[in-house]
Amino acid sequence: MEAVMNNVTIEKAKTSKIKDVDFDNLSFGSIYTDHMLVCDYKNGQWQAPKVVPYQPITLDPSSKIFHYGQSIFEGMKAYKDESGSVWLFRPLENFKRLNKSAKRMAMPELPESYFMDGLTTLLHVDSDWIPQNAGSSLYIRPFMFASGNGFHASPADEYKFIICCAPSGSYFSGKVKVLIEKQYSRAANGGVGFAKTGGNYAGQFYPTRLAAEKGYQQVIWTDDNNHEFIEEAGAMNVFVRINDTLLTAPTNDRILDGITRKSILDIAEDEGIKTEIRKVSVKEVVDAAKNGSLKEMFGAGTAAVVSPISAFGYEGVDYDLPELKDSYASLLKKRITDIQYNRAEDKFGWRHEVV
Structure with a gap:
């Protein structure tokens, strides 16, 4: 019928x-x-x-x-x-x-x-x-x-x-330990990194498996040129908090234009959190971890919304991130999920009712 x-x-x-x-x-x-x-x-x-x-x-x-x-x-x-x-x-x-x-x-x-x-x-x-x-x-x-x-x-x-x-059910992977990748690349200039095409993900599996063999759950992808700048975390966009500034890489033909990423940036601005959309070098992140100004790193995507990073490895050294009571990650995740589940005002007009 x-x-x-x-x-x-x-x-x-x-x-x-x-x-x-x-x-x-x-x-x-x-x-x-x-x-x-x-x-x-x-x-x-x-x-x-x-x-x-x-x-x-x-x-x-x-x-x-x-x-x-x-x-x-x-x-x-x-x-x-x-x-x-x-x-x-x-x-x-x-x-x-x-x-x-x-x-x-x-x-x-x-x-x-x-x-x-x-x-x-x-x-x-x-x-x-x-x-x-x-x-x-x-x-x-x-x-x-x-x-x-x-x-x-x-x-x-x-x-x-x-x-x-x-x-x-509720998607919670816990805090993850990631490896900053120096050899393999997720995408290249002029390629299809910005497209959500299956091959992008298939190409990630092998380097991620190698990272898992070293005790890491995910990979932080770096640029294909010199592996100098961080770009994505696994299959998610990545954010870095240095002191009280939230940093994320600009989208380009290597980086997916994440909807959660865009939403986080808008909510951060609404919360009065300083944000910068710019290239973030591996050196800047490592230096911030050494001097204590690196407060948070997290991935952003549809499944988990926000996935906190507990530590990262680079050139044989692991760097732990501090445990924060009032993290940006938890604040931003709550703001987004409250809108998604119709628990809070949607001043951005993002919520779409299925009628």
């Missing part, structure tokens, strides 16, 4: 898996809702989006995703407040970044209505899957890949856009 909502066709699943889910013990991104959104690009245009039961994808072995890596994705969340209302956080920023990534990867850009109407419809259909437990949320993964066939090295002529969702 099919229905239509927001010009999106809906095919409901015959049975639901929700009764088998323990919402009090959710891991991150490993259990999936009953439905997904699917939209195909064929004959030079996007076809009408559909909500269908969650299911495997069948692809020809010659599909270009397997050979030339045209693949992009986004990460976002839906939140349910105490009254049961559902909210998104700055969803149009995810849509804009998806199309920015698509353009760089020679993929077709998606119409805004297909993204927003498709997402809203999917959330309505699977609204019971959005957790209401403290700190829990529905993780949303929009992604696009080349489904067209051919072994010739050229952009595909067909693509598939999908949104899948996974109810997830």
